[in-house]
Amino acid sequence: MPPSSNLFRAARPAFRANQFFRPNQAGRGARFQSTTAEAPNSGSWAKRMWDSPVGVKTVHFWAPVMKWALVIAGISDLARPAEKLSLTQNAALTSTGIIWTRWCLIIKPKNYLLAAVNFFLGMVGVVQCSRIFLHRQSQKSLTEQVETKVEEAKQAVNP
Known part of the structure; x- marks a missing residue:
């Protein structure tokens, strides 16, 4: 038996004791249900955001916030010449943005903040890849013109 299965078997009671994994009356796990008896829309915006399943105390909030740095870096690369850009890097950013945008709309709870950052990451990648392709096409045509x-x-020299 692999050592990882022993670790999971040893940790199982700790997870079962957790209140978020206890089943509710319908028999489903109450993972994202609030433990308070308050109505969901009561309290201030900050309190609702704190208690939300995609609120500020979760990775669902902080991952997209940090990922905006990639979008900002991609936008700042618009000032760089196209010959200095990496096609493989920008293709990876484009595909990451497109794939994860779709994924963010499938998962539960839906994470629209993460979907938005991934959408913009994909769009910045598409713009940068287009710039790279256009630059390479213009270089090819210039090379052909020089050769002709x-x-x-x-x-003219050797008739």
Whole structure:
């Protein structure tokens, strides 16, 4: 038996004792249900945000907040010349943004903040990849033009 299964078996009672994993009357886990008897819309906005399943004390809030740094870095790269940009890096950011945007709308609880940051990450990646492709196309056409001019000059010198 792998050592990891022993770890999980030893930790199981601790998880079962946790109040968030106790089943409710319907037989489902009450993982994201509030433990207070208050109505869901009572209290201030800050209190509701604190107690929310995607509130400020969860990773569902802080992961998207930190991920905005990638979007800001991508936007700041718009000032860089296209030849200095990495196609593989921007393709990875694009695919990450597109894939995880869809995922954020499937998971429960839906995380619209994470979906928004991933959407913008994908869009910044699409813009950067487009810039890289357009730059490479213009370089190819310039190379072809130079080669034809060189051939014409050779023909003019050696008739």
